[in-house]
Amino acid sequence: FISPITFQTLTGFPARTDLFGNWSKNYIPHIGNAQWADAVVVIPATANIIGKIACGIADDLLTATIAAVTVPVILAPSMNSAMYENPIVQKNIAFLRQHGYYFAEPAWGRLACGTEGRGRLAPVEDIVAFLEKVLTLQDDLSSLKFLITAGGTREPIDPVRYISNRSSGKMGYALAEAARRRGASVTLVSAPTCLSPPPGVRVVHVESALDMLKACEEHFVDADVLIMAAAVADYTPENYRRQKIKKGQGVPEINLKPTPDIVKELSGQRKAQFIVGFAAETDDLEYNARQKIIDKDLDLIVANDINKGIFGSDNTWISLLDRQGVIARYSDISKKEAAEIILSTVAERLSDRN
Incomplete structure (x- = not known):
C-alpha cells in the first residue's frame, strides 16, 4: 500500500494521519483542515467510513475533519458488491444524501475479491469531473433573484379552526437553501411549517392563500425566477366566524369559495421571469401536469406522485416537464437532491435563453 511519504512527495503537501499530532495553541489539525478545504473527497469510501460519517463518529483525523467542514463532501464508494447492496449500507448512503453529501457512484466490474458486480471504484477521471x-x-x-414559496396555506374558519393540507414545506425549504448556497439572492414566502429558516434566506411568513398572493406580488416584480412549491389551498370559507363555533350548536354549514390561483395570476404579470410550478397528483400525473403548464403559462413544472407518501417525507418521486413534454423522471430521491436537480434545470434553461 502507498505510504504517507508517497502522498507528501507527489502533492507537495503534508500527509496527515494523526488526530492528536501536531496540535498547538494556534493550530488544531482537524479544524485547520476543515477551514482550509474547498471540498473534501474520500477515495475510496468503504462501508466502514460511510457508516461512521452517517453516525456522526469523529474518532480519527478524517472523520473529525468531515464533522467540522462546511464545504461539499464527496464520497467515492469502493467495496464488494454484496457489501454495497447491504440494506444498512444503502440506508447510510441515503441518509447522507439527505444531508447534502455527494456520491461518485461506483462502477460495475471486476472486484478485488475476484467476483464481478457494482462496487468497483469509479474511474479517477469520472471522480474529478464529478468534483468539478x-x-x-x-x-x-x-x-439571480429567486422567489420561492413553501408550505401549506391555512384558510381560517373561526379563531380556532382552519382548512389546510398535508404539505410539510420541506421541498420549498430545500429549494431555498440550495439556491442560496449556489449564490442566488432568495426570498422565501412560507406558509406555516415546523422548519427552521434556511441561513441567508429572507423569509416572509404568511397564513392564507390571499396572504401568499399579496406577498408574492410584492416581491415578484424584482425576481428573476419564481418557484411555486407551496401547496396552496384551493378553497377558503366564504364567511369567517369571528367567534369559535360551539360543538353544541349542531353541525355547521361552511360554504366555500375558490382561492386565487397565485401562479396563474403572477404568470399574467410577468416580464421576463422564469416560472416553475408544482403539481401534486394521485392519478394521470404527467397528463395533468402538461395541462397545468399550458393553462398557467409555466416554463417548467415539477409533478409529484403523492401516492408514494411524499407528504412529510424527506424523499420524493418527481417528473420534470416543459411545454414539449417530459424532461426526466426521478424515483425515491431526497428532496435536497430533487432541489439540486430542479435548480440545475432552471440554470440550463436560463443559459439557453441568453
Whole structure:
C-alpha cells in the first residue's frame, strides 16, 4: 500500500494521519483542515467510513475533519458488491444524501475479491469531473433573484379552526437553501411549517392563500425566477366566524369559495421571469401536469406522485416537464437532491435563453 511519504512527495503537501499530532495553541489539525478545504473527497469510501460519517463518529483525523467542514463532501464508494447492496449500507448512503453529501457512484466490474458486480471504484477521471461539477454548482446562480414559496396555506374558519393540507414545506425549504448556497439572492414566502429558516434566506411568513398572493406580488416584480412549491389551498370559507363555533350548536354549514390561483395570476404579470410550478397528483400525473403548464403559462413544472407518501417525507418521486413534454423522471430521491436537480434545470434553461 502507498505510504504517507508517497502522498507528501507527489502533492507537495503534508500527509496527515494523526488526530492528536501536531496540535498547538494556534493550530488544531482537524479544524485547520476543515477551514482550509474547498471540498473534501474520500477515495475510496468503504462501508466502514460511510457508516461512521452517517453516525456522526469523529474518532480519527478524517472523520473529525468531515464533522467540522462546511464545504461539499464527496464520497467515492469502493467495496464488494454484496457489501454495497447491504440494506444498512444503502440506508447510510441515503441518509447522507439527505444531508447534502455527494456520491461518485461506483462502477460495475471486476472486484478485488475476484467476483464481478457494482462496487468497483469509479474511474479517477469520472471522480474529478464529478468534483468539478459540484464545485461549479456553488456559484452558478449568483446573479439571480429567486422567489420561492413553501408550505401549506391555512384558510381560517373561526379563531380556532382552519382548512389546510398535508404539505410539510420541506421541498420549498430545500429549494431555498440550495439556491442560496449556489449564490442566488432568495426570498422565501412560507406558509406555516415546523422548519427552521434556511441561513441567508429572507423569509416572509404568511397564513392564507390571499396572504401568499399579496406577498408574492410584492416581491415578484424584482425576481428573476419564481418557484411555486407551496401547496396552496384551493378553497377558503366564504364567511369567517369571528367567534369559535360551539360543538353544541349542531353541525355547521361552511360554504366555500375558490382561492386565487397565485401562479396563474403572477404568470399574467410577468416580464421576463422564469416560472416553475408544482403539481401534486394521485392519478394521470404527467397528463395533468402538461395541462397545468399550458393553462398557467409555466416554463417548467415539477409533478409529484403523492401516492408514494411524499407528504412529510424527506424523499420524493418527481417528473420534470416543459411545454414539449417530459424532461426526466426521478424515483425515491431526497428532496435536497430533487432541489439540486430542479435548480440545475432552471440554470440550463436560463443559459439557453441568453
